[in-house]
Structure formats: C-alpha cells, structure tokens
C-alpha cells in the first residue's frame with residue numbers, strides 16, 4: 001500500500017514550522033528526510049505519528065485520509081523517537097509487556113514476537129535486566145524492538161543510530177532492511193550521510209518548512225553534476241580571491257559555480273569527461289586567468305554535496 005502525504009502544514013503561533021510537505025512512499029522503500037536544525041523534520045514526524053495535529057493536509061492510505069483516524073495511524077506506524085522515554089525499573093520484557101498494554105495488544109499473543117525481536121536485536125541475554133542498567137545503544141535497540149511489536153507497516157525513525165557504535169548501527173540498519181524486505185516502508189530522519197547512503201531509496205531535503213530537493217540518491221547526485229570540484233587559489237582565500245576565482249568559471253559551458261563563500265570555491269561539472277580531463281580544464285582556465293592553484297579536488301558528488309549545495313539555493 002502506498003503512503004501519500006499531501007500538503008501537510010503546521011505553524012506554531014507565528015513560526016511556520018512546516019509550510020508544505022508532500023511525498024509518496026511505496027511498500028519496501030526507505031525515504032530519508034534531511035534538513036538543517038529547525039527545517040521541520042520533527043514537526044512532520046510528530047504529525048505523521050499523531051503527536052501534533054496539522055493545520056492542513058492529508059495522509060492517505062488505501063485512498064483514505066487517515067489523519068481523521070488517529071487510531072489507524074497508530075496501528076500502521078511504529079515510531080522510534082529522538083528522545084528515549086523509558087522506565088528504568090522495568091526489565092526489557094516487562095517494558096514490552098507494558099507497551100503491549102498501552103497499545104491494547106494481548107500479551108499472550110505478542111509475547112513470542114517480543115522475545116524474537118529482543119533476540120534479533122541482540123538483547124536476549126539482557127532481556128530480564130532492568131533498563132536503567134542498559135547502555136545507550138541497548139536502549140535504542142529496545143526502543144526499535146518495541147516500535148515493531150505491533151507489526152506496523154510503516155516505521156518512522158528519528159535519528160535512530162545517533163551516538164551508537166558501528167556494531168549497534170549495523171544491527172539496526174540490517175533490521176531496517178529486513179523490515180522493508182517484508183514490504184514495510186520506512187521514513188528515516190537523519191543527519192548522518194553514511195546512514196542515508198547505506199539505506200535510502202529516496203531522499204527528501206526540507207529547508208525552512210518546504211521541500212528543497214527530492215528524488216533517488218542517484219538522480220539527485222546526477223542532477224548536481226558529474227563531478228564536484230573544490231579549489232583554492234591559496235591556503236586562506238579572501239572574499240576577493242574567491243570572487244576572482246569564481247569569475248573565471250562563470251558562464252563556462254558545462255561548469256557551474258556552486259559557491260564561493262567558504263574555504264574554497266566549489267564547481268559542478270556536467271558532461272561525460274574523465275576526471276583527468278576535468279582537472280586539466282580547470283587548471284588551464286586558472287592558468288589563463290593568471291591565478292595560482294593551492295589545491296584542487298575533483299570527485300563524484302556524494303549525498304553530502306547534494307545536501308550542502310541544495311540548501312544554498314544554488315543547485
């Protein structure tokens with residue numbers, strides 16, 4: 001079943017947290033939600049998990065607007081929030097039983113699934129220990145196990161692996177992949193480009209409450225260019241150095257200045273040229289303008305480039 005989000009909006013008094021958010025997500029797909037602090041990601045997630053009512057918009061599932069049926073949303077969605085709110089005295093199994101009660105699930109029907117999930121997330125040995133004695137990584141894994149207890153079709157994860165070691169991250173990533181193999185859909189808010197690179201089938205970048213870019217990671221990278229070049233004419237470039245260097249490339253076919261207000265000047269290169277050819281072209285342009293070269297880096301764009309340059313509004 002495809003999830004369709006249509007024109008969600010939310011303001012807090014005079015702060016327009018979410019101006020307009022629309023996307024659709026098919027079964028088995030992972031959508032990464034990126035954006036700087038304050039972009040509106042948490043607001044979007046809170047609406048999609050019924051924690052906050054929107055000012056407008058729709059969430060369609062099987063053609064029905066389920067915003068009018070919060071109970072249906074809670075059945076469909078498993079949610080792992082940024083902040084962990086867990087009892088310290090309960091054991092993991094007791095915590096899952098407690099959660100089952102809140103969700104009106106019969107524990108005797110869900111106990112086996114709970115134990116399987118704890119095992120799958122590497123918590124079997126610790127399942128009868130008090131959560132207060134768990135490490136941060138163990139708590140996160142327990143949170144994910146709990147979010148999956150009612151067998152949701154959609155998993156919404158707000159920075160699920162922040163601060164975790166690589167083993168815990170990979171365990172969580174593999175569980176997310178398994179969830180999609182069984183037809184589940186995932187919405188993942190993350191600031192971690194490696195995580196996005198690893199998991200996302202689709203990426204949506206929010207900026208000041210609106211979608212600034214969306215598409216598959218491959219399409220977004222291709223849209224940026226074949227290569228991203230970062231160059232310095234000297235180690236500490238002044239604003240004037242940057243403008244001078246940027247001016248050399250302004251209007252050149254197949255070259256686009258991405259920015260020149262950082263420690264380097266960044267360019268996007270379109271076309272099919274080999275990396276060495278691109279390097280040669282850049283160097284000859286700089287030489288032609290009588291500018292020195294301190295450093296030159298040419299690479300295929302990655303998700304961080306897509307993100308960085310989409311927010312500047314110049315890609």
Ligand SMILES: Nc1ncnc2c1ncn2[C@@H]1O[C@H](COP(=O)(O)OP(=O)(O)OP(=O)(O)O)[C@@H](O)[C@H]1O
Pocket residue numbers: 012015016017018035036037038039040041042043044
């Ligand atoms: N309860 C609230 N009351 C007033 N303003 C709020 C509230 N919640 C969020 N905002 C504002 O709405 C805007 C969007 O915030 P939101 O938390 O959705 O962003 P975010 O993309 O999740 O940021 P972060 O990456 O820091 O979690 C911000 O300007 C924020 O200050």
